[in-house]
Amino acid sequence: MSASAPRGDAALVAATAGVVALELSGLAARGALPTAAAGLALTAAGSTCVAAAALWTLDRSLSALTRAGLVERATRHLTAGRLRGLVLALALVGALAAHGIDAHVYVRLYPDAHLALSLATLLCAWAAARVVGAGAPGRRAPAWLLVPALLAAAHGGLQARADAKAALVADATVTTSLARVLSAATDVDGDGLGWLLTAADDAPLDGDAGGGCQPPVAAAADARFAEPPALPTAAAGPGALDLLLVVVDAWRFDHAPGHPDGVDRMPALARFAEGAAVFERAYAAAPSTMPSLYSAFSGRWPWAVAWAPTGITAANKVLVLDVGATWPRTFPDRKRVATPAIDRHPTLAALLGARGWLTATFPVQENLLRPFGLSRHFEVYDSRVFKQLNRNGLGVTGAATTDMALGFLASRPPDRPIFLWTHLYDPHRPYVEPPGVTAGSADDLGRYRAEVRYTDAQIERLLAALDASGRADRTVVVVMGDHGEEFGDHGGQFHSATLYDELVRVPMFVRVPGLAPIRVTQPVSLVDLAPTLLDVLGLPPADTHQGRSLLPLLRGATLPPAPVFSETLYRQHHAKWAVVLERWKLIWDRNRAVVRLFDLAADPREQHNLADAHPDRRALLHAALCEGFARTGGLVVAPRPPDGE
Numbered sequence: 001m002s003a004s005a006p007r008g009d010a011a012l013v014a015a016t017a018g019v020v021a022l023e024l025s026g027l028a029a030r031g032a033l034p035t036a037a038a039g040l041a042l043t044a045a046g047s048t049c050v051a052a053a054a055l056w057t058l059d060r061s062l063s064a065l066t067r068a069g070l071v072e073r074a075t076r077h078l079t080a081g082r083l084r085g086l087v088l089a090l091a092l093v094g095a096l097a098a099h100g101i102d103a104h105v106y107v108r109l110y111p112d113a114h115l116a117l118s119l120a121t122l123l124c125a126w127a128a129a130r131v132v133g134a135g136a137p138g139r140r141a142p143a144w145l146l147v148p149a150l151l152a153a154a155h156g157g158l159q160a161r162a163d164a165k166a167a168l169v170a171d172a173t174v175t176t177s178l179a180r181v182l183s184a185a186t187d188v189d190g191d192g193l194g195w196l197l198t199a200a201d202d203a204p205l206d207g208d209a210g211g212g213c214q215p216p217v218a219a220a221a222d223a224r225f226a227e228p229p230a231l232p233t234a235a236a237g238p239g240a241l242d243l244l245l246v247v248v249d250a251w252r253f254d255h256a257p258g259h260p261d262g263v264d265r266m267p268a269l270a271r272f273a274e275g276a277a278v279f280e281r282a283y284a285a286a287p288s289t290m291p292s293l294y295s296a297f298s299g300r301w302p303w304a305v306a307w308a309p310t311g312i313t314a315a316n317k318v319l320v321l322d323v324g325a326t327w328p329r330t331f332p333d334r335k336r337v338a339t340p341a342i343d344r345h346p347t348l349a350a351l352l353g354a355r356g357w358l359t360a361t362f363p364v365q366e367n368l369l370r371p372f373g374l375s376r377h378f379e380v381y382d383s384r385v386f387k388q389l390n391r392n393g394l395g396v397t398g399a400a401t402t403d404m405a406l407g408f409l410a411s412r413p414p415d416r417p418i419f420l421w422t423h424l425y426d427p428h429r430p431y432v433e434p435p436g437v438t439a440g441s442a443d444d445l446g447r448y449r450a451e452v453r454y455t456d457a458q459i460e461r462l463l464a465a466l467d468a469s470g471r472a473d474r475t476v477v478v479v480m481g482d483h484g485e486e487f488g489d490h491g492g493q494f495h496s497a498t499l500y501d502e503l504v505r506v507p508m509f510v511r512v513p514g515l516a517p518i519r520v521t522q523p524v525s526l527v528d529l530a531p532t533l534l535d536v537l538g539l540p541p542a543d544t545h546q547g548r549s550l551l552p553l554l555r556g557a558t559l560p561p562a563p564v565f566s567e568t569l570y571r572q573h574h575a576k577w578a579v580v581l582e583r584w585k586l587i588w589d590r591n592r593a594v595v596r597l598f599d600l601a602a603d604p605r606e607q608h609n610l611a612d613a614h615p616d617r618r619a620l621l622h623a624a625l626c627e628g629f630a631r632t633g634g635l636v637v638a639p640r641p642p643d644g645e
Contacts (some may be wrong), residue, residue, distance in 0.1 A: 008158035010606060011076075019064060027046060029086055031342055033359045034484055039424075044432045044513065044636070047453075053173075053383055058541065060209075076563075089189075090124075091124045093123070094120065094123075095120075095121050095123075095124035098117045098118075098120035098121040098124060098443070101117055102114055102117035102118060103538070104596075114177055115177040117524070118176075118177035131538040137213060138394075141433065154343075166589075166595075166596055166609055166611075170579060176592075178436040193350060213622075213625065213626030213629055213630075231346055231350060231351065231354040232354065233354045233355070233356075234354070234355050234356060235355075235356045236355055236356030236357060236416065236417050237538075240417040240537065241417060241474055241475060241476050241513065241536075241537055241539075242417050242418045242419070242420075242471060242474055242475040242476070243352070243357070243417075243418070243419040243420070243475070243476045243478075243533060243537065244420050244422075244462070244466065244475055244476070244477045244478070245419070245420070245421045245422070245478045245480075246422055246424065246462065246477070246479045247421065247422070247423045247424070247480060247481070247482050248292065248424045248427060248452075248455055248459075248479070248480070248481050248482075248507075249289060249365070249423065249424065249425045249426075249427055249481075249482055249483075250481075250482075250483060250484065250485040250486065250495060251427055251431070251452070251455075251481030251482075251483075251485075251506060251507055252426040252481075252484045252485055252502060253282075253481070253484060253501065253502075253505040253506055253507050253508075254502075255449065255452050256269070256481075256507030257269050257270035257273045257278070257509075258273065258278045258279070258280050258507055258509070258519075259280075259507075260645070265449060265452055265456070266452065266453065266455075266456035266459075267455060267456065268456050268457065268459055268460035268463070269456055269459055269460075269479060269509070271461070272463055272477075272479070272509065272511065273509050273517075274517060275511060275517050276477070276509045276511035276517055277509065277510045277511070277512070277515070277517065277518045277519075277520060277553070277554050278508075278509055278517075278518070278519045278520065278522045279507075279508040279509070279518075279524055279550075280519060280526070281505065281518060281521060281522065281523045281524065281580075282480065282505070282506050282507070282508035282519050282523075282524050282526065283504050283505055283506070283523060283525050283526070283564045284296075284481070284482060284483045284484075284503075284504045284505075284506050284525075284526050284566060285301055285302050285525060285526060285527050285565065285566055285567070286302050286483070286504075286506050286566060286567055286568065286569050287483045287484070287496055287498065287499060287503035287566070287568060288483055288495055288496040288569070289365070289367055289374070289482050289483065290338065290340070290367045290374065291305075291307075291338070291567075291569045292482045292483050292526060293374055293482050293526075294343070294347075294373060294374055295526065295527050296348075296482075296526040296527060296529040296530065296564060297347040297348045297349065297374065297529075297530060298340075298343070298345045298346070298347050298348075298530065298544070298545075299348075299527055299528075299529070299530035299531050299541070299542065299544065299545035299546060299547045300345060300527065300544065300545070300546050300547075301527060301546055301565055301567075301628070301632050302569055302637050303565050303567065303629065303632075304546060304632050305340055305343050305345065306340065306342050306345075307338045307339065307342075307343070307344040307569075308338070308339060308340075308342045310338070310339040310372060325359050337570055339367070339373055340372070340373035340374070341371060341372055341373045342373075343373055345542075345544050346377075346542050346544065347377050347530070348377070348419070348530045348533060348534070349361075349375075349376075349377035349378050349419065349421075349527070349544045350376075350377035351530075351534060351539070352534075352537075352539075353377060353379055353419075354421045355539060356416060356417065357416065357417050357418060357419045358376060358379060358380065358412070358413065358416045358417070358418045358419070359377065359379045359380065359418075359419045359420075359421075360379065360380035360381070360383075360408050360418065360419070360420050360421070361375050361378045361380070361381060361420070361421040361422070361423070362383070362384075362385055362401055362404040362405065362422065362423075363375055363381070363383050363385070363386050363407075363423065364381050364385045364386050364389075364397045364400075364401050364423055364425045365386065365423070365425050365428075366386065368386075368423060369383060369386065370383075376423075378421070380408065381421045382404060384404075385397055385400045385404060387403050388400075391564075396426055396432060396434050396435065396454075397425050397426060397496070398424050398425070398426045398434070398454055398455055398457075399435075399458065401422060401423065401424060401425070401458070402422065402424075402458040402461050402462060404422075405420060405462060406462070406465050407463065408420060409465055409466070409469060410465075410469075413471040418443060422457070422462065423454045424458055426451045426454055426455055426467050427448060427451045427452050427485065428485075428547045429485075431444045431447035431448045431451065432447060432451070433447055433450050434451055434454035435454075436451060436454070436457070437450045437451075437453050437454045437457075438450065444487065444493075445487045446519065448485065448487070452583055459479060459572075463477075473513050475513070476510070476511070476512050476513070476533065476536055476537070477510070477511045478508070478509070478510050478511075478529075478533070479507070479508075479509045480507060480508040480509070480529075481506035481507050481508070481528070482506065482526075483495050483503055483504065483506060484501075484502045484503045484504065484506060485501075485502070485503070486498070486500070486502050486503055488603070489502045490502075490606070491633055496568065497568060498568070498576065498587075499566050499567070499568060499577070499578035499587050500574050500587075500606050501585075501600070501604070501606060504566045504578065506526070508524075508526070510532075510554060512536055512554055512641040515554055516556070518553075518554065518556055520550075520553050520554075522553065522559065522561070523561075523564045523580045523581070523582070524550055524553070524564065525547060525564045525565070527546060527547035528547035528549070528550050529547070530542070530545060530547065531545045531547050531548060531549045532549045532550040532551060532554075535549040535551045536551055536554070546632045548562070561581060561582050562581075563579045563580065563581045563621070563624040563625070563628060564579065564580040564581070565577065565578065565579055565625065566578040566580075566627055575589070575590040575591045576588065576589050576590070577590070577625055579622075579624050579625045579628070580600075581620075581624060582598060583599060583600050583601040584597065584598070584600065584617055584621060585597070585598045585600050585606070585621075586598075586611075586618060586621035586622060586625070588625065595611045595618060595622070596609045596611060597609060597610045597611040597614060597617060597618045597621070598610065
């Protein structure tokens with residue numbers, strides 16, 4: 001071995017140590033760091049595996065450039081000292097910049113981008129270490145021979161501790177990208193799961209994803225795919241109640257009057273809540289608008305809905321990219337939007353419309369347009385707010401949406417009960433300072449809170465108009481969120497990719513004429529919304545509903561505890577399911593075989609993974625999820641192209 005080899009190996013160790021330090025600092029800042037020994041050992045193993053493999057490629061690339069004379073021509077005007085200083089400075093800046101972007105910008109949302117940034121971090125760190133520790137590439141044989149041993153150590157060690165595994169293959173940056181690559185490289189049976197590092201595939205040769213259980217996916221030719229029977233029609237009775245549903249997009253549960261920190265953020269809603277049922281632990285079935293609201297409107301869990309990868313053209317036409325597509329393998333990337341455009345389960349609007357209610361909505365965002373499925377069954381439908389203000393998701397639309405709703409309330413026919421759904425979109429990103437409200441701080445969270453306060457003013461306008469109409473005592477009013485929003489709570493931003501409470505626990509307030517106000521602390525799901533509202537209005541639930549009526553809770557009675565489920569729906573890179581049962585919550589990351597268990601009563605911010613400490617509780621909640629799949633999956637509706645608009 002040449003004299004430069006030890007210096008070369010020292011450079012490898014130094015670069016890997018630097019990446020380990022960055023990984024550990026990021027995990028510690030997010031509260032995701034397990035014990036120091038486990039974190040250091042596993043992160044060092046994972047990072048060194050990538051370092052050893054890619055350094056070999058880097059050396060070969062540099063040698064090729066040198067032989068071609070490109071390096072000499074590019075640096076002929078620089079002295080050796082200046083060249084070393086320039087390369088060192090660029091490498092250090094590049095490593096820190098790549099890692100900073102990877103750890104803090106669009107966290108978890110774009111796996112391919114994070115993989116590229118992780119590799120850039122390592123490459124820049126190696127380049128810096130080469131300048132400091134070695135004057136020549138040297139032979140890397142000793143480090144290269146460590147790769148199989150390090151892989152085996154990481155693979156075995158990750159199975160021993162659930163908290164270490166969760167932190168390093170799901171919460172880290174470089175190591176998470178490593179886990180994804182190695183899982184894909186060892187997916188020998190093509191089921192989307194590999195056996196190395198993540199060990200998610202318990203049957204690596206049978207083509208079945210395994211992992212204990214999975215949501216049922218029926219084939220397009222399955223005989224159970226059938227058009228549901230036509231809904232029976234009838235006129236509403238003379239005493240039928242109106243229904244006003246106000247949905248606030250991206251609304252965190254801790255920014256609402258039901259939470260101690262949210263009382264002052266929405267004063268108008270706080271006054272409304274004094275006379276309503278406040279559901280303190282309501283959960284969305286998914287952390288994004290489309291699956292959350294469609295599950296609420298159809299009363300079905302997301303895995304029991306027929307989804308299709310769908311797009312929208314510049315001419316505002318819906319394009320179903322593959323009407324026979326079913327989850328999870330035929331949804332290759334997030335450029336496609338999963339919508340219920342092909343689903344035909346009766347929604348709340350369809351059921352009320354068949355019974356004589358006049359249904360109305362004014363979509364403000366692309367996914368709410370009629371062809372995508374959410375607003376398909378509304379009789380009155382006007383998308384001017386979307387077309388004029390929010391086509392690119394940039395406009396402040398709360399006042400315009402509320403104006404449309406107020407116009408409908410003023411002109412409603414006197415002989416029909418109404419169901420009005422108004423969607424207030426402003427808390428959704430991009431975060432802007434709305435007119436008439438000053439943000440308390442100049443960051444995203446400050447602007448978000450200003451948008452929440454602005455939304456409260458629009459809700460106040462709606463409630464005031466309802467009071468002035470004389471119909472308040474004949475109207476059921478529901479104000480709820482569709483999902484939450486993350487501001488670094490668990491190292492990420494925005495929504496869709498995780499199932500922590502800041503994304504799936506949502507505010508929900510229900511005021512029913514004649515019922516006393518009450519605070520409900522039992523976990524409930526938005527999937528219960530449709531059967532509950534039908535029960536409140538004196539109508540029977542649909543046979544297809546999988547939720548249950550919460551009317552007994554509204555009346556002050558109790559219901560038996562029942563598991564509440566959520567899922568991400570992005571099943572290729574973010575395949576996660578959650579189940580909440582009483583004070584406990586389990587999150588299952590199927591792709592990385594990571595299980596998290598939280599005691600929400602003792603740890604409401606979900607910082608301490610108790611999966612190892614309470615194996616019996618972990619098994620109980622996972623069994624509840626598997627039983628839910630078996631009990632509620634299977635019956636979906638035949639895919640077919642939707643009507644265009």
